[in-house]
Amino acid sequence: MKGVLAFDLGASSGRAVLTTLENQKMVIKEVNRFSNYAIDSNGSLRWDFEFIMDEIYKSIKKAEQLGDFDSLAIDTWGVDFGLLDKNGELIENPYHYRDKRTNGSFSKIKEIIDPLSLYQKTGIQNMEINTLFQLYTLKNQKPEIYDRAEHLLMMPDLINYYLTGSIKTERTIASTTQLYNPTKQNWDYGLIEKLGFKTSMFPEIIDPGNVVGRLKDSIVEKLGVSNKKVIAIGSHDTASAIVCTPFNNKETLFLSSGTWSLIGTQLNEPNISENTYYNNLSNETGVDNKITLLKNITGLWLIQEAKKQFEREGKNYTFDDISQMAKNAKSVECYFDTDLAELTVPGDIPKRIRLLAKKTNQDIPLSDGEIVRVIYENLALKYRTAYEELCDSVGKYFKDIYIVGGGANADFLSQCTANSLNLNVISGFTEATALGNSLVQMLAMNVIESLDNGKAILANSFETKTFSPEDNENWETKYYNYKQTLSGGVKIGK
Structure with a gap:
């Protein structure tokens, strides 16, 4: 068969993957990979959209040279968007969700609509990075830009528009806006x-x-490629990643692990109860119109930023090096909420963690290995709080959890997660988002019969690892100390 070209654009990197089905196995070939970082534009954080499109055009041309493909599709992170004017031109580079302009916007929105009423309409956890808060801030701070806007397009929809000229929004990405x-x-x-x-x-x-x-004909001519269909897939990267998760029973959780960590389960309909609201969970829409009930929390962003700082200091560790360093380092009694505001902006994360430790009279992680170990351990402890909130909201417990995405490469994080949640962790499908993207394209092109058929093919194509819980008593003590530290209480000791 001809292949499909999947573009998976994350908040720190982008990749283009050519996928084919050979002997009932998925075969992937990386066409292009590039960094995708925020740029500073007069004091605001933006996405360099021209750069992103240049990499996409480059990837399409290169993919055509590597192998024939019938279609392509785009998935990206959620919440960010671009605005088109009446002539169909992009008014300005899209804002990055970490830009500080939305700080304090939640208090202003509360004056217009009660937060519980807002949740009952949208089912989305209140985060000032959400499209709703971004657009409200833009409307009030830059009315001259807002007044010119004719169309709002989420990031994957904006890319699709540039490729095809079609102005549409795909459902899974719409569900991240808090306006759906x-x-x-x-x-x-x-x-x-x-x-x-x-x-x-x-x-x-x-x-x-x-x-x-x-x-567009102009793109076909410019790149010297044949005409391709552009398919709407689960254009929110989480939705595409979840396509790969084999929900064999109703007692399975997923953890999509990348720059962000999204932990949750699938439901047949939204869960918009007061209990779920107070647990601050989101109801996002999946590829098969299932509802994904999840918690959106900081993920490998902290590791990525620590890695950048190490590089500024002349230490070029790979991510595999970092996982091994963490495993070999001693465990330091240092607990913090990985979603703390001071940890959500770019910069010297190791220094900030050490300052946090000093400020809260905790042991200070000194070596690079100790720094990355406390990040991984605190991520795993944060996962447990989210797990308990999910169990509370759906009224049941779970037996295992699948980790998909880049974080599945970090064996130490997988083991910490198994220990913290006291669940079996199955990790694999490190390119889950690109694979989920590809599966939906193949379904649309009638290459596979169903998503279940596609999942069976995936299971036959890639290996997974299983991590069983270890050191339960020690991790129960860690979790107790974690909760006590975050609440300002007294720890029970080391």
């Missing part, structure tokens, strides 16, 4: 009007598996 109603399965126009937004800005929503369009 998962019960009505459409934009919540009442909420949009209540916030003073133009309803006309929000495009028609299409489902994964639909054809967005074909490459």
Whole structure:
């Protein structure tokens, strides 16, 4: 068969993967990989959209030289967007969700709509990075930009527009905005009007598996490639990653581990109870119209930023090196919330962690290995708090958890997660997002019969690792100390 080209754009890197089905096995070939970092634009954090598109064009041309493919599809992180003017031109580079302009916007939104009412409409946890808060801030701080806007396109939809000229929004990415109603399965126009937004800005929503369009003639001519279909897939990267998770039973959790960590389960319908609201969980839409009930928390961002700092100091560790360093380092009694505001902006993360330890009278991680170990351990402890909130919200416990995405490469993190949650951890499908993207393309192109068929092929194509819980008593003590430290209480000792 001809292949499909999957673009998986994360908040720190992008990749293009050519996928084919050979002898009932998925075969992937990396076409291009590139860094994707925020740029400083007059004091604000932005995405370099011209650079992103240049890498996409380069990847399409290179993929054509490596092997024939029929279609391509884009997935990206959620919440960020671009605005088009009446001429269909991008008004300005899209903001990065870590830009500080939205700080304090939640208190302003609360004056317009009660947070519980907002949650009952959208089912999304309140985070000031969400599209709702970004757009509200833009409307109030830069009305001249807002007034020019004719269309709001989420990042994958904006890329699709540049490739095809089609103005559409894919459903899974729409569900990240906090302006989509998962019960009505459409934009919540009442909420949009209540916030003073133009309803006309929000495009028609299409489902994964639909054809967005074909490459523009100008792109085909410029790149010297044949015309390709552009497919709507689970364009929110989490939705694509979850496609790879084999939910063999209702007692399975997933952990999509990348720059962000998203831990959750699948439901047939939204869970928008007060209990779920107070646990601050999100109801996002999946590829097969399932609801993904999840917690969105900081993930390998901390490791990525620590790695950058090490490099500034002349130490070029690989991620494998970092995982091994953590395993070999001694465990330091240093606990912190990985979602702390001072840990969510770029910079010297190791220094900030040491300052936190000193400020809270804890042991200070000194070596690089100790720093990365406390990051991994605190991530695993944070996962447990999210796990307990999920169990509380759905009224049941789980037996195992699948880790997919780049974090599945970090064996030490997988073992820490098994220890912390006291669950079996199955890790694998490190390129889960690109593979999920590819599976939906293959389904749309009638190469595979169903998603279940595709998951069976995946299971036959790639190996997984299983990590069983260890050192339970020690990790129970760690978790107790973690909770006591975060609440300002007294630890029980080492």
